[in-house]
Amino acid sequence: MDWLKGFSLGAVVCINDSFIHMIRNMGIFKPDVMLMVPLMIETIYKRLASVDASIPAAAVAENVFGGKLKIIFTGGAHLDPFYIDKLEKYGVQVLEGYGMSECSPVISSNTPEDHKKGSIGRPLANVKVRFVDGEIQVQGSSVMKGYYKMPVETEETLKDGWLHTGDKGYLDEDGFLFINGRVKNLIILSNGENISPEEIENKLGINPLVGEVVVTGENNGLTARIFPDQDVIKAKGLDEATVEAGLRQLLDEYNRPQPTYRQIVSLVIRKSPFHRNATGKIVRADAALDD
Numbered sequence: 001m002d003w004l005k006g007f008s009l010g011a012v013v014c015i016n017d018s019f020i021h022m023i024r025n026m027g028i029f030k031p032d033v034m035l036m037v038p039l040m041i042e043t044i045y046k047r048l049a050s051v052d053a054s055i056p057a058a059a060v061a062e063n064v065f066g067g068k069l070k071i072i073f074t075g076g077a078h079l080d081p082f083y084i085d086k087l088e089k090y091g092v093q094v095l096e097g098y099g100m101s102e103c104s105p106v107i108s109s110n111t112p113e114d115h116k117k118g119s120i121g122r123p124l125a126n127v128k129v130r131f132v133d134g135e136i137q138v139q140g141s142s143v144m145k146g147y148y149k150m151p152v153e154t155e156e157t158l159k160d161g162w163l164h165t166g167d168k169g170y171l172d173e174d175g176f177l178f179i180n181g182r183v184k185n186l187i188i189l190s191n192g193e194n195i196s197p198e199e200i201e202n203k204l205g206i207n208p209l210v211g212e213v214v215v216t217g218e219n220n221g222l223t224a225r226i227f228p229d230q231d232v233i234k235a236k237g238l239d240e241a242t243v244e245a246g247l248r249q250l251l252d253e254y255n256r257p258q259p260t261y262r263q264i265v266s267l268v269i270r271k272s273p274f275h276r277n278a279t280g281k282i283v284r285a286d287a288a289l290d291d
Contacts, residue, residue, distance in 0.1 A: 026069070027063070027066050028066075031066060034069060035072075037076040038077045039077070041074060042083060057089055071112065075098055080202040080206060081118045084118075096120045097120060098120035102143065103140075103144070106142070107127055109121040119177060120179055124140070127140040128140055130162070131169070134168045135166065135168060136177075136179070138165060143158075180196050180199055181197070182196075189261055190220050195262060197215035200254070204226070209247060211273070215264070222265060222266070224251060224264045225268045225287055226247055226269055227274065228247070228270075
């Protein structure tokens with residue numbers, strides 16, 4: 001689902017001018033279908049969660065979504081199924097997909113007729129998928145020929161006709177694709193255990209007090225670096241001690257059912273948001289910087 005596909009279906013396509021204006025624009029244009037990255041969905045949910053529970057869900061949906069929204073297609077990062085369940089209560093179906101610019105760009109997608117919560121859908125008919133050491137590799141007619149005038153980068157990414165995505169994942173018994181982290185982000189502990197930080201971050205990020213979170217491997221243990229949600233702090237009038245106590249309780253609850261090697265042993269509460277790149281993703285290499 002993109003602009004050209006929308007035009008081919010005779011749809012009116014509205015382009016959001018700013019993340020800040022998203023809620024306002026939904027009220028103006030009253031969309032039936034939207035494309036969002038997970039960060040937008042997570043932000044909308046926090047807005048929904050702050051509404052008085054006595055207000056009917058239909059009334060909240062009318063106010064927040066414009067009253068007509070039925071489907072949100074999302075991709076670009078993993079979305080915890082928690083948010084899919086929550087938005088379903090407001091009559092909105094969330095469908096995840098997966099792709100890269102190098103694949104024109106879709107590799108797999110859930111559809112209204114064929115979907116599985118938590119997955120990124122079935123691979124498209126023209127796409128072959130295989131897994132080497134857990135990495136998703138793709139072959140098919142939509143895979144690029146190479147990067148323009150970048151032979152070294154092309155050789156690193158395309159090998160024997162297979163595109164190396166850099167993502168870790170698997171296919172389940174029903175043919176749905178799941179993604180569980182980035183190969184380059186793996187935390188390898190001295191005992192040989194491999195940890196995908198994204199899986200832990202998605203679980204911690206559900207808590208309303210967590211604005212942003214990055215899990216890092218330090219001193220052979222896991223550290224959670226958290227920038228608290230400033231809107232929640234302001235709305236509830238929380239002081240620093242209360243915020244820290246709430247975050248430590250969150251980590252205790254996460255750690256309880258986990259094996260020792262997956263437990264968070266250290267907490268760093270940030271004073272400022274993480275650095276982000278041009279596409280809005282957190283720059284993990286700068287996670288320790290706080291300015």
